[in-house]
Amino acid sequence: MNKALSIDAPVREIIERDFKGLYSGELGLSPIKGGQSAANDALATLDITGYANARSEVLPKSRRGASVLSPYIRHNLLTLDQVYRAVKTAPYKDREKFRDELYWQEYARHLYARIGTRLFENLRFEANSTTQGDGWNRDMLCVDEVVAELEADGWLVNQTRMWLASHWTVRNDVGWLHGQERMYRELIDGSRAANLLGWQWTVGAGTGKPYGFARWQVEKRAPGLCGQCPLVNACPIQEFPEEVSLNRLDVDSLLERDPDPEKTSGPRAVIKNDAPKFVLLTIDSMGDSDPALLAHPDLPAVFVFNDDALRKLQLSSRRLGFYLETLQDLAERRELQVYLGDPYQFAKDNPVSVTFAPIPSFKKFHGLAEIHPYPWLQQPHTGSVKSFSSWRKFK
């Protein structure tokens, strides 16, 4: 049964009232606000001058060159194409580097769309994926600061995501699957595609070359931090971790070639089975420019929080807050109904128009009235997705 939710209240109150048992950690909101209006403001003020040199800076925050657009990109409040075009007058070096990162996001989506849940397994090299434990010892200030930021803001720069993933598995030999789950739970931009890719690549499962995290990066990217650390004179990461060579795994033929590109990319044109009465939004497409929403300006929009999935995933309240802020913002412009229950059942019981999402769970939808194509930056191709460079090279 889908339970109607009233979202006409402060977001914290809604979470306390309606989401008991459906999130983990202490109740709080991210300083990064959800919603199309916030996304539009972030894009309007985007200035990537200096990005190429500053994207990996960590502290002080004023030195950071990262755009902080990922929560909006992840939920397609900003499409990759929109962001790609928005930087056309930026300095050449910064524009190229930034666009390259947008392509990493697109690569993650293509890879996940093609191989699906196989991305939860070591892709090409055998890294420790399963050992239980907590790989973040917080007696070190660098780890403590970064985990605290992850928990408070639900967001990190790429550099510190790499620190955490490396420390968890490469240094502490705890299974990367558990680490990615822990990070995924906290991130407001958490996507299986980008998070799994980030972990696989950092721990070496994607490349065979684990990324080593040591004091060197902390002194370079967060100068002054080590001086405040209780372990300044007994730093456990003074040296880089020992280099290891990971066993190569047999290459899955699906990484080399896609025998069913239509299944990967979803439809290229709208599929119409019935006249829709609602537009159903999913977390993969929550923006005003959602293709199904745009096609039906007069239909009510619907969003169904997936009760079972939330109970199982135990995401942080920051993520729920981001969704609720996004929905409240949308409700200022569109008729919107919000439910807690089962989105797949809603789509079975009602004729809905929905935008395809390139994730394995999309196949749980049956009997959709209308399916709109996903807004790819680049249509998925049939060639190799074994590495970012082979994926980019394929013509």
Ligand SMILES: Cc1cc2nc3c(=O)[nH]c(=O)nc-3n(C[C@H](O)[C@H](O)[C@H](O)COP(=O)(O)OP(=O)(O)OC[C@H]3O[C@@H](n4cnc5c(N)ncnc54)[C@H](O)[C@@H]3O)c2cc1C
């Ligand atoms: C272990 C690990 C886990 C990660 N988990 C996620 C995740 O769950 N969701 C997510 O969106 N990104 C993830 N990333 C990728 C990247 O760290 C974030 O996209 C980026 O830090 C977001 O900050 P930004 O928007 O300021 O990025 P910017 O540096 O400003 O880049 C602009 C956009 O490019 C894309 N991008 C940048 N770097 C990457 C990258 N390495 N891989 C893929 N896309 C990239 C993002 O969409 C980002 O918003 C992960 C990376 C690692 C190493």
